[in-house]
Amino acid sequence: MSVPPATLYGLGVGPGDPELLTLKAHRILTSAPVVAYPKPDTGESFARSIVAGYLRKEQEEIAIEVPMRVERFPAAEVYEAAAKRIAADLKAGRDVAVLCEGDPFFYGSFMYLFERLASKFPTEIVPGVSSVMAAGAASARPIAARNDVFTVIPAPLEDREIATRIALSEAFAIIKLGRHFMRVKTLIETLRLTGSCRYCERVSLAEERVMPLAEASDTAPYFSMILGYRGAEKAIRGR
Structure with a gap:
């Protein structure tokens, strides 16, 4: 028996204050079995730090390592790899919430996952407070x-x-x-x-x-x- 594909969520988590997270984003964040977020190659993920107090221990986390450099890096490879890993969870029926600083579609990196996955899986964008x-x-x-x-x-x-x-x-x-x-x-x-x-x-x-x-x-x-x-x-x- 095949498992129906789960939903990909692009969650806007706001500019930094955890209290600026919307009620809808909080509901999805705390119920999703998988949480993904961008992370620099050095240091912690800012997006994750915003909602750290709301995460549950049993949630699986996917850190998408994005090199923070002046020169261009092979971003396509980073997002291709992340999309494949997220797709595996979605195919297995596990919702994935991708954390986005500010708003997902306002200069957000989530758009690169969206273009790779939205045509294949149910997708919902939850807007956030922009900086x-x-x-x-x-x-x-x-x-x-x-x-x-x-x-x-x-x-x-x-x-x-x-x-x-x-x-x-x-x-x-x-x-x-x-x-x-x-x-x-x-x-x-x-x-x-x-x-x-x-x-x-x-x-x-x-x-x-x-x-x-x-x-x-x-x-x-x-x-x-x-x-x-x-x-x-x-x-x-x-x-």
Whole structure:
């Protein structure tokens, strides 16, 4: 007698605070027999650390080791291997919950498993609180209003591209700062927008730092972003 295939879940676990996990994500997380998550080749998994207090000892864990390097690595091989291992559990009738920092489909690595498995197995995506939304809340300043265009800009883009994206928007978030921080900070100064920007670091964690961009130091971790506003809303510009 064949076993019906189980369900693959992409669980958004939020920006870091375990209390920002949704009720639905918590229900699925605590009931799934298998939990998978990305893990750097050195150090612990951030996604797992967020929900560590909710995991059960009898749950099987699959750590998907993703090298954290500046140079490109064979990511396809990593996700191919992970997909095969997860597929084996799904075929055996065991649901698999894949943990995703923030939201699964917002710059999330889960999309690479999704493209390999979603056409073969029942799949459900559980959205999570993204770091951008959490940063807006932590900075106590609205992100955008009315007809404002809000743009998310990856810091690795070239200066000209970043400046163009900012010019086309009333509100913006620059993410993935890390080693690009000083270059981006200098660019914003050149655009005379420093006074309209907030610097947000490790939002929702105990180490959270939120301040005007002008007060930020010259270095920033990967988990940081700049929120900026150049629109007409006084409720936003005035804060």
